[in-house]
Amino acid sequence: MTSQKIIYGDQVIPYTIKPDPKRHSRIAIHVEPDGSVVVDAPPEFDLSSIHTAVQKRARWVSGHVGEALTRFAHVRSREYVSGEQIMYLGRRYVLKVILTDQKPQSVRLKGNRLEVETKSGDTDDIKGCVRAWYRVKARDYFAKKIAEASDRLPWITEVPPFRLVDMSRQWGSCSPEGQVILNPHLIKAPRDCIEYVVLHELAHLKHHDHGSEFWQLIDTHQPTWKKAKAELDALVEVLTVE
Ligand SMILES: [Zn+2]
Structure with a gap:
């Protein structure tokens, strides 16, 4: 696993590359419930082509990370205090x-x-x-x-x-x-x-x-x-x- 990052607007979004021997022609991007981003990539892909492919979908990634973080924050923050x-x-x-x-x-x-x-x-x-x-x-x-x-x-x-x-x-x-x-x-x-x-x-x-x-x-x-x-x-x- 390798850690990289993409930039979208003023956001820096880290992601982790997971080589997947079953993949050959394209990557798959997953946004986990805690907002972390994992990219399954064919093992033969080099870093820069993976980066280009992820960066191309930066808008999608950013949207999904935002949703996941909002949901995650909600799910964790029921403390019944003012401001919630x-x-x-x-x-x-x-x-x-x-x-x-x-x-x-x-x-x-x-x-x-x-x-x-x-x-x-x-x-x-x-x-x-x-x-x-x-x-x-x-x-x-x-x-x-x-x-x-x-x-x-x-x-x-x-x-x-x-x-x-x-x-x-x-x-x-x-x-x-x-x-x-x-x-x-x-x-x-x-x-x-x-x-x-x-x-x-x-x-x-x-x-x-x-x-x-x-x-x-x-x-x-x-x-x-x-x-x-x-x-x-x-x-x-x-x-x-x-
Ligand atoms: Zn029904």
């Missing part, structure tokens, strides 16, 4: 922890801040407050969205029951009895992503599998679903970390 980012309905808010010994603990959105009033300042307490706040918001918002969707989707005759279930890598599901299950973390996602998950689960009330008729139904009722789904897939780690 809080996601809600696709928007970023800043957590503000206020120590108080008078009032009961409370959480509220104020401008671009999520203010948590707590007696102890203890991480677990603050985490518990934020978590409870998310659940209340999730219950209200999802109930409203399920009711609205049920109204406009012709195969639904009555609003199905739903409940919140914490899941690490799944946004929702629909039981054979017709109960919709949603992940409370979904309340952090942009509105069109929530719309997609609600529609997806409600579509299962008509088609239980993911066959072509199922996707046709999704297409008809949310033509932009692919963008929403891609966004959710990209955000899964960021949104489900606590």
